[in-house]
Amino acid sequence: MDELRLKALDLAKGKPATPKELAKVAGATTQEAAAWAFGQWELRLRAKVKFSQADSMLFGREALEQSTHEAVASYHARLFPVDQLVVDCTAGIGADLLALARRGPAVGFELDAERAEMARFNLNSQNLEAEVKVQDCLEKPWGTEFAFADPARRVESRRTLNPEEFSPNPTTLAANMRDLKLGVIKLSPLLSDSFLEDLAPRLEFISYDRECREVLAIMGMEAKPGRFAIHVESGEAIPDAFPPVEVHTPGQYLFDVDPAAVRAHAIGTLCARFDLSPLGTASGYLTGEVAIFSPWLRTYRVLYSGKADLKTTRRALSELDVRVAEVKQRGAKADVDKLRKELSTSGKSAASLVLWMDGASVRHTLAVLESQ
Secondary structure (H helix, E strand, O other): OOHHHHHHHHHHOOOOOOHHHHHHHHHHOOHHHHHHHHHHHHHHHHHOOOOOOHHHOOOOHHHHHHOOOHHHHHHHHHOOOOOOOEEEOOOOOOHHHHHHHHHOOEEEEOOOHHHHHHHHHHHHHOOOOOEEEOOOOOOOOOOOOEEEEOOEOEEOOEEOOOHHHOEOOHHHHHHHHOOOOEEEEEEOOOOOHHHHHHHOOEEEEEEEOOEEEEEEEEEOOOOOOEEEEEEOOOOEEEEOOOOOOOEOOOOOEEEEEOHHHHHOOOHHHHHHHHOOEEEOOOOOEEEEOOOOOOOOEEEEEEEEEEEOOHHHHHHHHHHHOEEEEEEEEEOOOOOHHHHHHHOOOOOOEEEEEEEEEEOOEEEEEEEEEOOO
16 A cells, blocks of 8 residues: 555544645645545545444445445355355455455455455454455466355446346356355345346345345355345344235234345245234235234334325324324335325324235325334
């Protein structure tokens, strides 16, 4: 890393990016180094939601957006044996490589020389060791039976969901990984089931902070087939299963299912485990008669349910002396802000308005989130 940049980084620490402060740092270094340093501190601030040691790391704007949250990266690393060399085919600024190196021996490949330099810096900042090669990961044999990849899903800064535009191509990566002991490719959960199923025998849809972050396509001799939702915080995994027939009236409780469980088609598993039924035809809401507390569910006590009629719902709000604090919907395509204004009341306590589909009809349910 350029010494002037590092000096500027140190001088800019804790300083606002005002013209006066920029000029001070530029005077002691260069204009380019000062601009870069203040940019890094801005990125470090943004990176704190993903990296606990962000203040000692280097980032690129686009690379930070694409990088894996460190908690999710730790889960990736745990998939591999601690004493075996793992190749990170797409090292970037080192988000997954850091976790792999913390686990055991690792080597990273990165085509962009600047990102590779950042990855080396970030490894060193956390006293971790891993070689970073500025090289196409597909050029030469990897020399190991374990590999991880997170293909770039951007073309000229534009996001794409066309796998043919990913870099490296996931189909080519999979062809190179199938004969390994274990190969893992991180992909968008928005990709079709048919594409993912053709790619790998095991699919894991990853939940972190109530968000379906990614799908892992896992292949190789040690890959156990199946489709699962993985809850990173608890470590719990649930398999897919056919759900029972839906019901058309909520019971005492409504349950909002974690998006990763929905995407993994694991709703049937939750229904069987907790004696629940799908509510209506919009996948993602379940209902039952007993409060349940699970990492996969948000539990709401039902106060009222009826047709999506503003006059009737407003009357229910008044009778219950509640106000709409949030509007939730799955399947319905309501204008949430407009609906909140139309149902504005001065009720004493807060409730959630849940919109759900029953065939072609929209239903309203007022419910209160139970303490988890």
